[in-house]
Amino acid sequence: MNQDRNPYGPSIEGQQPYPPQQPGGFPPYPPQQPGGFPPYPPQQPGGFSPYPPQQGGGFGQNNMPFQPPPMLPRPNFPKNDEQGGGEWGSFNGLESKEIRRVFIRKVYSILMIQLAVTFGIIAIFHFTPSVRHYVRSTNGQWLYFASYAVFLVTYLVLICSKRIARKYPLNLVLLGLLTISMGYMMGMISAYYNIASILIAVGITTGVCLGVTLFSFQTKFDFTSCMGVIFVMSLGLFIFGIVCIFTYSKILYTVYAGLGAIAFSIFLAVDTQLIMGGKRHEISAEDHICASIMLYIDIVYIFLYILTLFGSRE
Numbered sequence: 001m002n003q004d005r006n007p008y009g010p011s012i013e014g015q016q017p018y019p020p021q022q023p024g025g026f027p028p029y030p031p032q033q034p035g036g037f038p039p040y041p042p043q044q045p046g047g048f049s050p051y052p053p054q055q056g057g058g059f060g061q062n063n064m065p066f067q068p069p070p071m072l073p074r075p076n077f078p079k080n081d082e083q084g085g086g087e088w089g090s091f092n093g094l095e096s097k098e099i100r101r102v103f104i105r106k107v108y109s110i111l112m113i114q115l116a117v118t119f120g121i122i123a124i125f126h127f128t129p130s131v132r133h134y135v136r137s138t139n140g141q142w143l144y145f146a147s148y149a150v151f152l153v154t155y156l157v158l159i160c161s162k163r164i165a166r167k168y169p170l171n172l173v174l175l176g177l178l179t180i181s182m183g184y185m186m187g188m189i190s191a192y193y194n195i196a197s198i199l200i201a202v203g204i205t206t207g208v209c210l211g212v213t214l215f216s217f218q219t220k221f222d223f224t225s226c227m228g229v230i231f232v233m234s235l236g237l238f239i240f241g242i243v244c245i246f247t248y249s250k251i252l253y254t255v256y257a258g259l260g261a262i263a264f265s266i267f268l269a270v271d272t273q274l275i276m277g278g279k280r281h282e283i284s285a286e287d288h289i290c291a292s293i294m295l296y297i298d299i300v301y302i303f304l305y306i307l308t309l310f311g312s313r314e
Contacts, residue, residue, distance in 0.1 A: 100277045103285040107275055110292040111299075114179045118300065119202070121183035122190045126198065135188045144188050151181040158293060171289045178293065182300060189304065197311035204310070205303040212265050216272035223270045224281040230270055233263050254309065261305035268298040 125132055134140050154174045158165045165171050190198055216223065237260060244256045271294040274283045283291050 096277075099285050103288055103291075104275060106288045107291045107295070110175070110288065111295050114175075114292065114296045115299065117179050118183040118186055121180075121187040122198065125187035125191045126195055132191050135191050140188060144185060147181040147184040151178055151185065154178040154181070155293070155297075159290060162287065162290075165289050166286055175289055175293070179296070182296075186300060186304065190307070192313050193307060193311040197307065200310055201303055201307040204306050205299065208261075208265060208302060208306075209268060209299050212268050213272050216269045217276060222279045223266070223273050224279040226270070227281070230267065233266070237263050257305045257308040261302055261309065264298050264301045264305065268295070268302070271295055271298055 125135055135143070154177050158171065158174055158178070164174070237256075240256055240259065244252050271291075273279050274281060275291045275295070277283075
């Protein structure tokens with residue numbers, strides 16, 4: 001028997017035989033490095049190991065170049081020194097600014113819709129004689145108290161329950177009820193004043209709110225750090241209002257309206273900075289409904305107090 005024959009079959013011309021075998025019939029592994037581990041095959045330029053050359057008839061260099069593509073370069077993220085991050089850095093600051101900008105746009109969009117509905121109701125009550133006559137009648141006064149009850153209930157539910165205030169679409173339904181009920185109350189109150197007084201009050205309210213908002217965005221003073229003073233002002237204004245109910249004094253009403261306009265202008269500055277963020281206290285970006293309600297109440301009460309100060313009753 002020929003010892004040079006390929007033990008796995010007859011040799012084919014042009015095909016190299018398998019390497020010589022060790023005793024037992026198994027082809028040997030490549031020569032090993034010190035430590036007993038076989039070396040990797042020589043690498044190509046770029047650091048990738050090629051597959052070993054294939055013999056004729058197999059898959060490899062002659063038929064199919066089955067080789068992994070070159071590796072993409074690893075992105076080099078800058079180190080965030082402020083956050084103390086590692087090589088990958090931290091993007092919490094950038095993300096929070098973007099979220100805050102979206103939150104502010106959402107809050108002011110909802111606020112514009114609320115104000116449009118409210119002043120639209122006021123315009124209907126003024127320019128429709130039948131509606132104006134109805135709201136000034138006894139039935140219209142009962143609807144006023146019903147609207148106040150609806151407003152109070154929806155306001156307390158949205159302010160006191162974060163779960164309901166964040167639950168869509170229930171929060172929008174309650175917000176719509178609150179806006180319509182407040183719009184009816186403002187429309188009925190405005191029905192007792194002439195149109196010139198309404199326009200003057202709207203103009204002054206617009207100027208005050210715009211000035212306070214711009215000042216709150218630009219100033220470095222932190223109004224949110226004065227929560228104790230704000231609470232005392234609210235309590236004093238509430239007690240003063242109860243006293244005015246039972247005195248029927250025009251002077252006290254005038255003083256009360258002036259103090260109320262000043263107080264709610266300060267409240268507007270505080271709420272604007274709470275929404276803007278970056279101060280000692282800020283509102284969560286998920287509470288856009290509560291934030292729009294806060295601004296809406298501030299603006300409506302500023303309008304009401306200014307109307308009381310400068311308006312002429314019919």
